Amino acid sequence: MSDLLIETLTCEYREHCLGTDVRRPRFSWITQSARRGVIQSAYRIQLTAGHDFEAPLWDTGQVISSNSVHIEYAGPELQPRTAYQFRVQVWDNNGIESDWSAPGQLETALYSSNAWQAKWITPDTSRIEADAHPAFLLRREFGLRSSSPVVSARVYSTAAGLYELYINGSKVSADLLTPGWTSYHHRQQYQTYDVTYLLHQDANAIGVMLGDGWYRGGLGFEGRNYMYGENRAVLIQLHIRHEDGTESVVISDADWRCCLAPILYSNIYHGETYDARLEQSGWMNPAFDDTQWVEAEQLDLSYDHLVAQENVPTRVTEVVKPIQYLLTPAGDHVLDMGQNMVGRIRLQVKAPAGTQIELRHAEVLDRDGNIYFGNLRPARQTVTYITKGEGTEAYAPYFTFQGFRYVKVEGFPGSEQGLPLDAFQGEVIHSDMASTGDFACSDERINQLQSNIRWGQRGNFVDVPTDCPQRDERLGWTGDAQVFIGTALFNYHGGPFFTKWLRDVKAEQHLDGGIPFVVPDIIGGASSAAWGDAAVICPWTIYQFYGDLRLLAEQYDSMKRWVDYIRVQGDNEFLWNTGFHFGDWLGLDAKENSYKGATPEDLIATAFYAHSTRLVRDTASILGNEEDARQYGELLENIVQSYRDEYMTPTGRVGVPTQTAHVLTLMFDLAEPLLQQRVAADLNDLIIQNDYHLTTGFVGTPYLCFALSGNGYHSTAVRLLMQDSYPGWLYSVSKGATTIWEHWDSIKEDGSFWSDDMNSFNHYSYGAVGEWMIRNIAGLDMVAPGFREVRIEPLFGANLLTHASAWHQTPYGKLESGWHVRGKEMEVSVSLPVNTTGRIILHGAKLDSLQEGGKAVAGREGITSAKETSSGVELIAGSGSYTFIYEYGDLFAESYTEKTRLNELLMDPHAREVVERHAPQLLTGATHNIVRTPSFREIRENGMFQMSPDILDAILEELSANPSSKENVEM
Structure with missing residues (x-):
């Protein structure tokens, strides 16, 4: 087994790319090696429709290239609604060949607005008013057209509003607040879900819960409704493939049935009201009696602006338990979550039917210890739950979120003796981005x-x-x-x-x-x-x-x-x-x-x-x-x-x-x-x-x-x-x-x-x-886009900090930089991913006493260059982990003083003229921005402080001979 390993494969940033409209998707991978200084020298990508790589649809062959990020697909045109697998093999600068990676997953979505057979539907507006406050329930039962086992089932879905989708009683994903908020008139996302294992061989049912959300709920400073449209609607298209090759499609159309949901009210700003007494058990399952429900109505909404999901979904990413119960001076019962968070409270309660529990969310307490709602302005941030009185009930809001640390609770049974902390938990909600x-x-x-x-x-x-x-x-x-x-x-x-x-x-x-x-x-x-x-x-x-x-x-x-x-x-x-x-x-x-x-x-x-x-x-x-x-x-x-x-x-x-x-x-x-x-x-x-x-x-x-x-x-x-x-x-x-x-x-x-x-x-x-x-x-910075080349240059803590560290998961792998003052020694640790190089600048170091891994730097594996400059030592290193140790003393305080004196020196007109003559490149402006391109940093942050000693000596000698500048160079 090769020690050159492909650790992570991604397609369009995703490890499992399910449902994309990108016609020429891009592939990236992260490589691991125990050796230092490893650079990819070549790669090979194969892509196949199905599971067999013996006759791949696309095979790059061995491509001589160090590129491992955003390699664009260049094979035959990919087909819509098709699952593909891809794998990668690489070679490094030592001639070592990796094994093939584990397969990555890519599945295309619908590609075209013409692929939509489904209709936009909403409850019959003559029976249920379009501007009714409650959320809607919509459902449809269906059977499978073949007795052959289901091998693949994909649902493509979106809504004018917010929706949650269920099949046979199970929510199809952990996603929340779908389809997300976009400029709906121009662009609207639809989601792709794998529901293969939710289908039954006999009867099946699809259920949708539909709320206002950003689409038609009150938003903005005036709280205006209907920003994008007056009617909530859903669009559902389920494709089912069987082992015998047959395929069937279930769509949203006028045959669906609809009614009002137990969610009596839901708004992004104001919260949600849920009456559990109105629940209809089994409404999302087959064999449910929906004869009292109303028909669906088709709406003439556009398909042209629909795009497959681009953003990561919004989900619950963490659960936070309340840290204490507070009885405020005003007599309010308040939960303290210990953290200002965004999300929702999930409560559990056992109470008689009709018990009304109200949660009001706020960020801080005032100076008297009372919960403070003033900064919410008109936003109510209030969630109300009305119990059905059947055993222990659990509830969290569906189509809203709150920003809060404190929660005022009213109506909870037994709260006179205090709130039971184990009856509440905070669910943190945000776009499910990986921590990097x-x-x-x-x-x-x-x-x-x-x-x-x-x-x-x-x-x-x-x-x-x-x-x-x-x-x-x-x-x-x-x-x-x-x-x-x-x-x-x-x-x-x-x-x-x-x-x-x-x-x-x-x-x-x-x-x-x-x-x-x-x-x-x-x-x-x-x-x-x-x-x-x-x-x-x-x-x-x-x-x-x-x-x-x-x-x-x-x-x-x-x-x-x-x-x-x-x-x-x-x-x-x-x-x-x-x-x-x-x-x-x-x-x-x-x-x-x-x-x-x-x-x-x-x-x-x-x-x-x-x-x-x-x-x-x-x-x-x-x-x-x-x-x-x-x-x-x-x-x-x-x-x-x-x-x-x-x-x-x-x-x-x-x-x-x-x-x-x-x-x-x-x-x-x-x-x-x-x-x-x-x-x-x-x-x-x-x-x-x-x-x-x-x-x-x-x-x-x-x-x-x-x-x-x-x-x-x-x-x-x-x-x-x-x-x-x-x-x-x-x-x-x-x-x-x-x-x-x-x-x-x-x-x-x-x-x-x-x-x-x-x-x-x-x-x-x-x-x-x-x-x-x-x-x-921490000194962790990029030189080339994507962190292909990096710069490690800790400026340290100006004698106010004794250690600092940072890490970042780059497209090439984990990059780390840290330093620690230990007595009179400075320890700097660096880790560079495979296929990257780093310029490491150690302020205050001397080359003859600098050690890496307990040995002199010269000849250390992975370090290709080492030179001493006026401000320290500069190294060029390849991938791997390094630990540098050198004497610290008071060098850094002195170096900052010297740098300041040299800055002042440059204000003298004659000094500027001399510097320009000896080292004109140091006084040339260059492109930069907050991302700090390397050419600029080399010039401005290091500039003359990293010039060779002979040039610096020449400048200072000439300046010393000039009476007008002599004061400025006496150090």
Whole structure:
């Protein structure tokens, strides 16, 4: 057996791809090896219809390539509703051949709107009103047309509304809130389910429960109903194949029977009311008497916008038990779940028929210890269950979810003596994304912050990236999504999640190129800077994390149209100084009674204009569109120059003295390269002058620590992170937060609350700092898209932390980076997946004393290059696990001091001229963004600090001879 193993196969991001409309699906795999420095040299893929690989439908043969991610199918056209298997074999750089992998699964869906035989149906509107509050039940019995055993049964289903599907009494899957929320007029998902083993040889029954959901329930700030249509409806098509080759189809049509459900009311914001006395036992089973039910009615709804499921399904992913029962000062009976979560409560109760139990959900207690509902605004978040009085009953809501930590319980039997904790459990609900990363360090407050970031993401990734999961909003705000996407993708696998959402962004884009504030768009309003830029930033970030060139190409036209939209605004095509913008939303330097920070909206708008233009230019180049790359490159040069003329002084100062203005200038390469360090120094001064506190809002905060660490002020960034007084990331932690707050002081020092009108305690935007923690403190970063080449460069904890670590499941496997201060020694651990290489930078190390695995670095397996630089040791390594140890001492404090002095040196005009003459490449701007492309990081973060000693000596010698610069170089 080969020690080169194929561990994981995926097709279109999924390990079991059941039901896809992708005509040319892509295959990826992860390889394992116990040896170091392993690179794939060749691969072979086979695909077959059925189980026999002896005569495959597609066989690539041995392909000489190191590519193992997103290999596109190139065989004969795949057929709809067909199951395929595929397998992979690889060879490595040592000539070792792997065994064939275990087969992967791929099954196509319907492919075409013409394949739908089923009809959209709803209860007869003359018998049951379309706008009836209760949910609907729909059912159909059927028999099998052949006595031959069933070999395959697939149901293709969707709804105008939310649905749950049952066959012979069993729910067909664990999925919730299907078909999800999309821009229904443009695109609607349908699901594919394998129901082979649910069918009976004799009689069978299909049952559907149908609620309003996002489709027609009250949404938005005005709670308007019928956003997408007035009628709930389902579409069901069941294909059954028998061993003898016969096939039959069961469809939704006018022969179905319908009635009202025990769900008397259900709404995303307000909750659900369920009367168990109205249950009809066995309604989803065969032989049920439905003669009193009404006929179904066919609706003329479109099929053209139906697409096979793209996103991962929403499911219960964790069960949380309440940690305590509280009797509040107001006399309320309250459950404390111990965690601000999103989902539902499942209760068990034994009570007389007609007992009404009410659950009201909230996030926090007020300073008096009473449950606080004020920040919910009109959202009721109330679930009511009415018992049927038959033994122990269990219930959890079907078509709603709540954001909560605390639950006020009324009407539960015996609650006068307290609530029995074992009668309740919290079910955490979100899009079922795989966990792909985490961060930990020596400070438990920061670990709690990281936990809060992850819980905030889970709670707000319920089929769309929402802003909050508790009040009357829960909308797909574009600005929130783009500032958080980097952190989101480190934490959880977001490929399918964002693929689906970005297609809605593109579908909702206005004819003039503008981008709505929220997607799906139910509130109107569009084209704010930093919000609309999600159309560019998000596809680019997906490409960086997963190497997904297809999605980047698919979104390219939308990306261009957004930049082109900006260009025609106002009377200057190189500045964006017109229109409505949210600005630095909730910036702490805002004027009184304003939500917008002090940084001018036009500065922010022009900065993001430059950023998006740069990304469009780079995308054009990646896609091979050199003419576009040239045109957008010229546009970028003009925007940047206009920004400098408008917002910066000739000596390199930003004309607006706000933290956010400086952050954006640095992050988007808007300053003259020779003057960038002045901007960084000024930003650092603004932080220090504010006693190491931030004043940034939604726009500046995600980039703040990146701007500091990337320009020699990492210790300031770490101090900011560890600030536990207001405003700071750890302030909310000190107040007991278990998710990220919308405001830095959602709960004030005296225990009072920020205004009720906008005070979510689960709002992920400020959690964007998680990406910086992983990239800079733990030092885990990408160089090539998909983490094919990585950079491990811990900047450590500025003597405020003693250890930190991070891991991320890349498309190639698990990547890890960690460090630990042990006395005077630094230990750095690195693990690189097979088929990747890493550039490892160990600040403060000396090559002659650096050890790996207890031995000198020279000659160690997997390490192909090792050199000493002015700031430490730089290594190039192949796959494998490495442990480096070297003397720590006070080197890091000194290195930061030296870096700061050299930054100051560059502010001297003569110094800049000398540096430019000796090492001009160090002063050249380069493309970058929040994902941090390698060329930029090499120049800006290391730059002259990694130049060869002889060049550095030459620069310092020449500068020392100049009286005007002598002070600056005496160190």
